[in-house]
Each structure stands twice: as structure tokens, then as C-alpha cells.
Amino acid sequence: MSFVETTDFKQKEILVKDIRLDLENPRFNDTLIDRGLKKWTDKDLQDVIEEDGVQDILDSIKEQGVRDPIWVIQKGSKYDVIEGSRRLVVLRGLINSKQKPPRGVKYHKVDANVLPASVSKKEIDVQRVMLQTGKKPWGPFNYASAIFLLVNNDHYDEEEVATMMGKSVTFVKKELQNYKYYNELTKFQKKKKLSPDPRKYTYFQKVGPVVREKFFGTLPQREKFYQLITPDKNGITRITSVS
Numbered sequence: 001m002s003f004v005e006t007t008d009f010k011q012k013e014i015l016v017k018d019i020r021l022d023l024e025n026p027r028f029n030d031t032l033i034d035r036g037l038k039k040w041t042d043k044d045l046q047d048v049i050e051e052d053g054v055q056d057i058l059d060s061i062k063e064q065g066v067r068d069p070i071w072v073i074q075k076g077s078k079y080d081v082i083e084g085s086r087r088l089v090v091l092r093g094l095i096n097s098k099q100k101p102p103r104g105v106k107y108h109k110v111d112a113n114v115l116p117a118s119v120s121k122k123e124i125d126v127q128r129v130m131l132q133t134g135k136k137p138w139g140p141f142n143y144a145s146a147i148f149l150l151v152n153n154d155h156y157d158e159e160e161v162a163t164m165m166g167k168s169v170t171f172v173k174k175e176l177q178n179y180k181y182y183n184e185l186t187k188f189q190k191k192k193k194l195s196p197d198p199r200k201y202t203y204f205q206k207v208g209p210v211v212r213e214k215f216f217g218t219l220p221q222r223e224k225f226y227q228l229i230t231p232d233k234n235g236i237t238r239i240t241s242v243s
Helices: 026-034 042-052 055-064 085-096 121-131 140-153 158-165 169-191 198-206 209-215 219-228
Strands: 010-015 070-075 078-083 109-115
Touching: 026 042, 026 140, 026 198, 042 085, 055 085, 070 121, 078 085, 078 109, 078 121, 085 109, 121 140, 121 158, 140 158, 140 169, 140 198, 158 169, 169 198, 169 219, 209 219
Parallel strands: 070 109
Antiparallel strands: 010 109, 070 078
């Protein structure tokens, strides 16, 4: 597997002002769709991360600084964060509010593991997934979209994706199938002039074997199911949950 080796980086202290947020962070794919955007700006993503909440790490960083190095890739004189967006947002907030750090703590600089500029986008996609282990959960839709990206865009096979995510091949295959159904649902609802709704992804994750057998065999069958979970002209959904 052509994953980025953990030895292929340099650790250094870099200025916070020289670091940009990861505008392709899979953690916020659902929010991007909800807002009807094609891509993030750094400011918009900063606002979203603050809204999502950073209180769980704010007090620790305020008192001790960032203890666990973030991961970045060098882009000219700047750096794009690959893992550590929430820590970066906290540091920016402390700097902007002119908070004075305790003795021995720095807010304007942070330790980082710096990947070389030569690292490919395909390898960065893998790093995003592998480095998120143990961090704040991405949510079901975002996790599935990351799996879909690795298999369909980056051309890793299902076994490789299962290994890098610490999941079974069966899990990966099921998520790929569910994501395919979600994309079908999106096209179905687009014909009805409805916006995509990433929250609907869990309908496919939670659907029971009886419903799956009855509705998921063919596209016409699935479209009957899509009709049931699509709001009518009065905004009423015929089924609001799947068991």
C-alpha cells in the first residue's frame, strides 16, 4: 500500500499565522452540503468549527498550549493543516482575543509534523483518514464519503481502506453500498427540486433486513423507498424512521 510513512515528515515549530485550515476536511462534508456550498473559504470553515464547539479542548490549550503536534503539508511559505483544525481554531481565537499565555506557553507558535510538498493528494486523503483515529468523530455521512473517495477517486481497494481505517472489509463494502444508495436518493430528490440532506444517510445505515430485502433489490424498488423518505409538497415525510 502506498500510504505515507510516518517517518516521511519533519517536526518543527511554525507560526500559527502561516497555517491555513484544511478546506477539504471530510469531517465537515455534511455541513458543506447543508449550506449549499461547493467549497469552503478559510473564514467560513473557521466559523463552522467554532459553532461545532471547541470547548472540550479550549481550557487545556489555554493553560498548556498544544501538546500534541498537528499535521500539516508545506505549500510554499505557508502550511495547510491535515490534522489539527480544531486546535488551530482555538489558537487563532486566543491570539485574536489577545489572551496572554501562561509562562512557558506559546499561542502564536505550534509544534507541527510537516509533510513535504511532494506528497500527493491521494496520499493526503489517506493521512486525513488514518490520523483521525481517536479524535472527535466525523459522523456517519462524512465517514462514508471519505471511504467512497478513497475507493472511487484514489483507487484504493476495499481491503486497503479497511486496513487503514481499522474496519472489516464487510463494513467498508456496506458503507460503499449505502453511499451509492444515498447518491441515488439525492438524484431522486433533485428531480423534485429538493436540496440534498446528508442526515438521510442514516436511513440506509439503520434499515433492517426485511425492508432491505423488499425495497433494495432494483432501482424501481429503491425509488419506492426514496418516495417514502422524501417529504411531500406539505413537507411531510411518510416514514420518519427506519427499524
